[in-house]
Amino acid sequence: APSRVKAPCPYYPECGGCQLQHINYAEQLNHKTRLVKETLSRLGNISPEIVKDTLGMDNPWHYRNKAQFQVVPQDKGMAVGFFASGTHKAVDIDNCLLQQEEINKALKALKKVISSLEIPPYNRKTGKGILRQAVLKTSSSTGEVMIILVTKGKKLPSRKRIVTGLRKNIPNLVSLVQNINNHRVKETMGPEDILLYGRPYIEERIGDLNYIVSPQAFFQVNPIQTHILYDLVLNKARLRGTEIVMDLYCGTGSIGIFTASQAARIYGIESNPSALEDARTNTRLNQINNIKLYEGKVEKILPLLTRKGVKPHVVILDPPRQGCDRQLVHQLLKTKPPKIIYVSCNPSTLARDLAILTKTSYEAVNIQPIDMFPQTSHVECVAYVRKINGD
Numbered sequence: 001a002p003s004r005v006k007a008p009c010p011y012y013p014e015c016g017g018c019q020l021q022h023i024n025y026a027e028q029l030n031h032k033t034r035l036v037k038e039t040l041s042r043l044g045n046i047s048p049e050i051v052k053d054t055l056g057m058d059n060p061w062h063y064r065n066k067a068q069f070q071v072v073p074q075d076k077g078m079a080v081g082f083f084a085s086g087t088h089k090a091v092d093i094d095n096c097l098l099q100q101e102e103i104n105k106a107l108k109a110l111k112k113v114i115s116s117l118e119i120p121p122y123n124r125k126t127g128k129g130i131l132r133q134a135v136l137k138t139s140s141s142t143g144e145v146m147i148i149l150v151t152k153g154k155k156l157p158s159r160k161r162i163v164t165g166l167r168k169n170i171p172n173l174v175s176l177v178q179n180i181n182n183h184r185v186k187e188t189m190g191p192e193d194i195l196l197y198g199r200p201y202i203e204e205r206i207g208d209l210n211y212i213v214s215p216q217a218f219f220q221v222n223p224i225q226t227h228i229l230y231d232l233v234l235n236k237a238r239l240r241g242t243e244i245v246m247d248l249y250c251g252t253g254s255i256g257i258f259t260a261s262q263a264a265r266i267y268g269i270e271s272n273p274s275a276l277e278d279a280r281t282n283t284r285l286n287q288i289n290n291i292k293l294y295e296g297k298v299e300k301i302l303p304l305l306t307r308k309g310v311k312p313h314v315v316i317l318d319p320p321r322q323g324c325d326r327q328l329v330h331q332l333l334k335t336k337p338p339k340i341i342y343v344s345c346n347p348s349t350l351a352r353d354l355a356i357l358t359k360t361s362y363e364a365v366n367i368q369p370i371d372m373f374p375q376t377s378h379v380e381c382v383a384y385v386r387k388i389n390g391d
Helices: 025-044 101-116 159-169 223-237 254-262 273-285 298-307 326-335 347-357
Strands: 066-073 078-083 090-092 131-138 145-151 173-180 192-198 202-206 209-213 244-248 265-270 291-295 314-317 339-344 362-370 380-387
Touching (some): 025 347, 025 362, 066 090, 078 101, 159 192, 202 223, 209 254, 209 273, 223 380, 254 314, 265 273, 265 298, 273 291, 339 347, 347 362, 347 380
Parallel strands (some): 145 173, 244 265, 244 314, 265 291, 314 339
Antiparallel strands (some): 131 145, 173 192, 339 380, 362 380
């Protein structure tokens, strides 16, 4: 096929991280547009006409600010890399073309240190060993690096030598964290973090705003496209400064903070306590005083606020891959905000939720796919939904 190209990555397609490197980038974008149109039409009865062309990147490489490397025992030592597609076999890698350069440099240094100190890798079959994963994060605005060593139990041999070795080899390392994960299931991280060196966060910047990113908190992995995404949300909200906005599944508060200067009041709701703590810090960091944050399940807090008389003009939704809780979608039909802006990383659950919203009271006006994850099959969407007048 004319769209087929030679994948530049030596680990492709064995490594399960990318799915589309063998397709030229323009065709990747076309593929994602078609995927969104077909999924929304089939599962949500949404007209393909309202789906716009996918917004791509000028440079679709080296965009990721976070990597989650598996540490797996091998006949000789260990593999540090990504699982091969559909397996628990790790592909040992030294350089990932999706990661920002600071992460690739830190990965090389990390592999050197943990192999020289012979830190035992965790064996998923036997449950023995110590080091399960290494999660690396970087800030594209400051170049700071955070490393999270995910271990089974608190025991970490040669702890001081690990700290010394990593500090020596990674000059911009500002945060080294040990995360304890005793579960044999697939969750990446457990609830407990131990700070081994530095501070428990890195600082990121989007536009004129600063954000702290802690070990457990979710933050968008593609900072360039995140700025475009947030601008899109603002553009669709068309705020005049008098509106009440609800930021549901608000995470670290990044969208709400980005929106705050153009709204009268923002209400953010998030169930993850670590993310919400970051959201509180981020509002203080940016000296924003018109955001109120609530911890708990969105579907539980929203009705409490509406009973207190809070009537949102705009609701921003940014749920996880599984989409909105069914109860929440029905509550939105009762709350009747004039505008809903739905940020989704899964077209299937977006279609499911839009099908309920657009059955009676709402119409989907337009849907903008954004390529947050070039070279992979994933696609983000921003859907603008408005209440039908007279309902």
